[in-house]
Amino acid sequence: MSSSDIFFGEVLGTAVLVLLGCGVVAGNVLRKSKSFDAGWVAITFGWGIGVLSGFYVSTQLSGAHLNPAVTLGLAIDTGEWGDVPTYVAGEMTGALLGAVLVWLAYYGHFQAHLEHHKVVGGSRTPGPKAFDAAAETEERREPSRQEPGPVLGVFATAPEIRNSVQNVTTEIIGTAVLIFLVLGIGLNDGLTMSGTGGLMVALVVVGIGLSLGGPTGYAINPARDLGPRIVHALLPLPNKGGSDWGYAWVPVVGPLVGAAIAAGIHNLLF
Known part of the structure; x- marks a missing residue:
C-alpha cells in the first residue's frame, strides 16, 4: 500500500464511521428528528454499522484501521512503525470530515434545537421566553458549574x-477488548481475507457499547472523539455550550493506553 492509499483510505473509512456513528446520536438527541429518543441500543448498533461500513469502504486501500488505537496496537504487535503518522493523519482528517457532514445533514435540526434551549448549570432549559431571572442569577453566580451544551x-x-481514574480505566478496558479481537482476527487469514473479520469487529463494538459504554459513552477511538470535538468547538451554532476540553484527554489517553496494554500482552502470548 502506498502512503496516498493509506491516507485517503483512512480519510474515507473514518469519515463514514463518524458520519454514521455521530449521525445516530444526532437523530437520538435532536427533538425534531424522527428517531428522537430511540435509545442506547439504537446508538450502539448505529456505531457498529458505522464501523462495518467504514471497514468495507476502506479496507482495500488502507486495511481499515479507522482508529489511532488500532494503528498503535498493530504497530506494537508487528514492530512496523513507518506508516503510523500517515494512518493517524488520515484518521483525524476523516473524523473531522465526518463530523462536518453530520452537522450539514442535521443543520436545520441543530438550529431548531439550539435556538430554543440555553445551557444553565449543565441542564437544558427552555428558550429565552421562559428563561427566568432565578436561573440567570444562578448562571452568573456560579459560572464554574457550566457544563457541555446539549449537543x-x-x-x-x-x-x-x-x-x-474511573473514566480512564473504563476506556482502557473497552479499548483493550477491541484490540485483542483485532489482533486475534489478524492471526486468522481466512477471516481477514473473507471480510468476516470486519463484521466481527463491528459486532464487538456493539457489544462494548452495550456492556461497557454506560460510564463514558465508550470512545475507544481517539480520532472519533477528538476530531468531532474540534468541529463542535468551531461550529457556528447558538447556545451550543462548551466543548469540555477538561475531559478531552481521557478519550485520547485511555484508548491509547488500552491498545498498548492489549498489544503488549498479545505479543507476549503469540
Missing part, C-alpha cells in the same frame, strides 16, 4: 460520573 454528545463523549 456536545452528538460529537464527543462525556462521563456520567466524572472521575478521571
Whole structure:
C-alpha cells in the first residue's frame, strides 16, 4: 500500500464511521428528528454499522484501521512503525470530515434545537421566553458549574460520573477488548481475507457499547472523539455550550493506553 492509499483510505473509512456513528446520536438527541429518543441500543448498533461500513469502504486501500488505537496496537504487535503518522493523519482528517457532514445533514435540526434551549448549570432549559431571572442569577453566580451544551454528545463523549481514574480505566478496558479481537482476527487469514473479520469487529463494538459504554459513552477511538470535538468547538451554532476540553484527554489517553496494554500482552502470548 502506498502512503496516498493509506491516507485517503483512512480519510474515507473514518469519515463514514463518524458520519454514521455521530449521525445516530444526532437523530437520538435532536427533538425534531424522527428517531428522537430511540435509545442506547439504537446508538450502539448505529456505531457498529458505522464501523462495518467504514471497514468495507476502506479496507482495500488502507486495511481499515479507522482508529489511532488500532494503528498503535498493530504497530506494537508487528514492530512496523513507518506508516503510523500517515494512518493517524488520515484518521483525524476523516473524523473531522465526518463530523462536518453530520452537522450539514442535521443543520436545520441543530438550529431548531439550539435556538430554543440555553445551557444553565449543565441542564437544558427552555428558550429565552421562559428563561427566568432565578436561573440567570444562578448562571452568573456560579459560572464554574457550566457544563457541555446539549449537543456536545452528538460529537464527543462525556462521563456520567466524572472521575478521571474511573473514566480512564473504563476506556482502557473497552479499548483493550477491541484490540485483542483485532489482533486475534489478524492471526486468522481466512477471516481477514473473507471480510468476516470486519463484521466481527463491528459486532464487538456493539457489544462494548452495550456492556461497557454506560460510564463514558465508550470512545475507544481517539480520532472519533477528538476530531468531532474540534468541529463542535468551531461550529457556528447558538447556545451550543462548551466543548469540555477538561475531559478531552481521557478519550485520547485511555484508548491509547488500552491498545498498548492489549498489544503488549498479545505479543507476549503469540
